[in-house]
Amino acid sequence: MSKNTVQARKLNGFRDILPSLAIQKIEMLKKISETFQSFWFAPIETPHLEYADVLVWKWSDEIQKELYRFEDHWKRDVALRFDQTVPLARFTVENLRLQNISLPFKRYAIWNVFRWERAQKWRYREFTQCDFDFIWTKSLASDVEIIQVIYSTLKNIWIEKFTISLNNRKIMNWFFEYLWVLEKSEWILRIVDKIAKIWEEKVEKELIETEKISFENVKKILEFVNLKEENFSDKKEFFEKISEYKNFSEKIKNWVEELEKIYEILWKLDIPKNFYKVDFSIARGLWYYTWMVYETTLDDLPWMWSVCSGWRYDDLTKSFSNDDISWVWASIWLDRLLAALDELGLSEEKKSPAKVLIANMDEKFLWEIFKIWEKLRKNWIFTEIYPESVKLQKQFKFADKQKFEFILILWENEIKDWSFTLKNLKNGEQEGVWDFEELVRKLK
């Protein structure tokens, strides 16, 4: 490299998406967008850059550390969005004030977000989030709908085996209250969150030693978070077991009954029962995630992170307004999903769609080549011309490498008769074609 050049390189944790993956991603985004719209979510777009105080107000230290934050040309404290939820809270309050939107409001947004995290496999510092949100709802209907949307979307992008796990965090909170450990709940949840990753004994030890919870209560907590449908022979038996918790308090009874109601609706719909299950160990650390929590895992990659998460919040807009606006949020982690499909060998090699390469023999025949190209394109035959009139051998090599099916050659004497030489690159056969209609028939 000459000292007059700059090294062509990317920042660590960022990446280029090459055509084969980009084509797959675009097709998926189209399907996701269509599915969201079919459930009547409306698209919106918010800026990548916001006032930093809009993004960080009341969020945990963890998020502050992950923020790409800087001063703009006028010394304003600004930051790249780390998610689309906080910008949506800002959007909602601001646009309600401006009377641009009215409640209830259902929106989706598919954009990139930025987090300064340790770059690792399946984790990038810039990634695409496909968010959909119900704003201003306390109804069970939105909980059922969220499961429907997740199910329909993943099915529509050709994912066949996945499980949507759900939990009502309120049950957990009230259970902790009953055990007189509510004020420790955030820390308990953080520890419990590790169950999938570390041994239960270690969690037990940590709860007793760090949080000073009695051995008896730790046992109860762990029994509770281990309540997973998959450990029961059927959903009925599972609900019989969790019904026991109804006796603990009136509030827990209400929340368990809500879960039963959600199931009652789900069972009537055309979603096979094995696609969703209750799992009391799903907690998520952050305190502002309340009520229902959803995580979706791929059955063939159970150790991978969730590919679709969702939560119901009570108070997200409280940063900006005193109005109480509750909502439900969910997001498909598209980049992770694409990586997973690749890992599973399920990502089809999407080739570029061109089928026929027209050899470029001489610049003086360019207009004939263009005319044929235009006609072929109008007949929906994906065609490309080689951009330079170089040696035919080089053009053949290119066609081969790019996996074209045919190469079309116009020799000088053929041009006068509007005839062609067509070579099939799969079997190597070459033939003369005497008119355009015949050409179209052979290429279709």
Place this chain on the structure above:
Amino acid sequence: MSKNTVQARKLNGFRDILPSLAIQKIEMLKKISETFQSFWFAPIETPHLEYADVLVWKWSDEIQKELYRFEDHWKRDVALRFDQTVPLARFTVENLRLQNISLPFKRYAIWNVFRWERAQKWRYREFTQCDFDFIWTKSLASDVEIIQVIYSTLKNIWIEKFTISLNNRKIMNWFFEYLWVLEKSEWILRIVDKIAKIWEEKVEKELIETEKISFENVKKILEFVNLKEENFSDKKEFFEKISEYKNFSEKIKNWVEELEKIYEILWKLDIPKNFYKVDFSIARGLWYYTWMVYETTLDDLPWMWSVCSGWRYDDLTKSFSNDDISWVWASIWLDRLLAALDELGLSEEKKSPAKVLIANMDEKFLWEIFKIWEKLRKNWIFTEIYPESVKLQKQFKFADKQKFEFILILWENEIKDWSFTLKNLKNGEQEGVWDFEELVRKLK
């Protein structure tokens, strides 16, 4: 506003895109992407954030000033991309080295870019660029193709009246050389660029006084840059006029002949002749834009900026590599186009697609509502349920505001019979419907 809240606000020059515009934008992007793919451009994605030296090397001060540049968590000098061309140059050199791509390479990319410019009407600090590029081509074919792609894309997104102006800047350069003013050409071009905006006399004065060009040569320069097809009765007469310049030098002769060849091909294609014209006044200030230059204006908004620009470069990758890679770039300024359509009153009010609102009468009937909703959706009838079981009057008000066509009501006694009350919100008529098939017939 309470002192505990943060004001919900955006940065100046940034904006929210509300559903009605976002739906329009998504539909346009889909069409644009399809058109690019039909011409065999492959999509790629590069990071929003790059090393600053990758972006700024050899670019003018103007761009340095417009860059959102800052230090990341590890004190690396980084910046948000201000266009997609420089990142593509980095992408090309890096991925050729990694053998991820091969030449020739045709790619498109539709992403947002960031520029610290004076925020004004039709100009935002974050905006969407729809770029398509041919990499590694010196052929006239790519010049013809660029015009085809611009024409097809704008037609596909329902733009009916526009003009693609083209110029070969080499002709201009060699003409300046002939007049012994080549070393001043960059400044002459900057001044000439203002012709559309200020009076010709002022340009004349500036050229004579600031650039010390003789009165005679200034006359020649201005005569030259005023060569516009629109000032001639037809294209033939125009080419007769510019043929005179062939006598100036062998090089100018070659470039004029290239322009003639491009026209020779274009005339044979199905693009009406009034959609493109040669205009020698199109120059663009930046020195690295060489060869062919394209600008597309909307006929009904001639004073507006170009909605689609293109250039042929000789040496863009020279920042990163000593290889000589020439290419052609073009970009549709989508946000400007959307603003223009809105200005012209051509932007359709795209309503949300929901047609039927199912009233939410009582949470205990939710499963029936969901069952009907699922069935209607499977029959491709866009349906929505009201998220809360509130007063019917409130739900009617919502349906009206959101322009639903029908409201479907399930009274308690009707649920048992699987029958419905359907109200047409346009004419206010209300009727009982006795089975599901009848309901589908009435709604289709």
